[in-house]
Amino acid sequence: MESVRIFEVGPRDGLQNIAAPVPTETKIALIDALSQTGLGAIEATSFVNPQRVPQLADAAEVMSGIRRIEHVRYSALVPNQRGLTAALAAEMDEIAVFVSASEGFSRANLGCDIESSFARLEPIVEQAKRLGLPVRGYLSCITHCPHDGPTEPVQVAHLTIRLLAMGCYEVSLGETLGTAFPEQIKRVLAEILQHVPPHQLAAHFHDTQGRGLANVDVALNHGIRTFDSSIAGLGGCPFAPGAAGNVNTRALVEMLHGRGFQTGVNLQKLQAAEALAAPLLGIPQVKK
Secondary structure, X not given: OOEOEEEEOHHHHHOOOEOOOOOHHHHHHXXXXXXXXXXXXXXXXXXXXXXXXXXXXXXHHHHHHOOOOOOOEEEEEOOOHHHHHHHXXXXXXXXXXXXXXXXXXXXXXXXXXXXXXXXXXXXXXXXHHHOOOOEEEEEEOOOEEOOOEEOOHHHHHHHHHHHHHHOOOEEEEEEOOOOOOXXXXXXXXXXXXXXXXXXXXXEEEEOOOOOHHHHHHHHHHOOOOEEEEEHHHOOOOOOOOOOOOEOEHHHHHHHHHHOOOEOOOOHHHHHHHHHHHHHHHHOOEOOO
């Protein structure tokens, strides 16, 4: 039976768009519950400017408070050198870096153009590699940008190649708005897979218009075997107005098990973690 890896992003990508503060103790309890489910990778937090993403200002406290499980890799998003220093102090198992496939979203989210974002990240990735710290790459807006409109597949492929060449072990392809149709996902994957093998790719779908799992199915049919998802479907991006949550982890696991894939995830324990996350769905989100 073939395996699929699920990368749980709820504690970071799922919480970052919630407007009211989520107590540090709640975050710790959620991560601890997720650690018991059989998930092999959890994006626990992000070492970002607290003025930009105040929800994650307690990243260091969260990481010092969780009970780490040996088989789980705990990841954090790192935007700059200061973030890398904090991630190293927190003894993260790996870090993630982020670039946009569109200039408009790059300026809105990172405050600079795409070229400048790579210049900022290259020394961070190089230092992480020297220290033996794995680096995952995120590429957002692979089909649409809230500022620039449609994204060309050739651009997405070019930037994916560049992230891998920079030293990322994997690139997570983000359909940030959650509005893409399966045919649009097929087009972008067809372009990328001319240059990059599927084992170096992950798919990160949002579910704004209810097509997240249909797009997962497309990616599965193209050989991708790593998917990002969020407990209880939490999520959204503060810099992409209207984007709803990520693909729901439980729905993804149920789909994969139904298709005959192994995930290593215990659904009963996942439901217990979902019970902790579900109350957060009613909290207002950040308005941009």
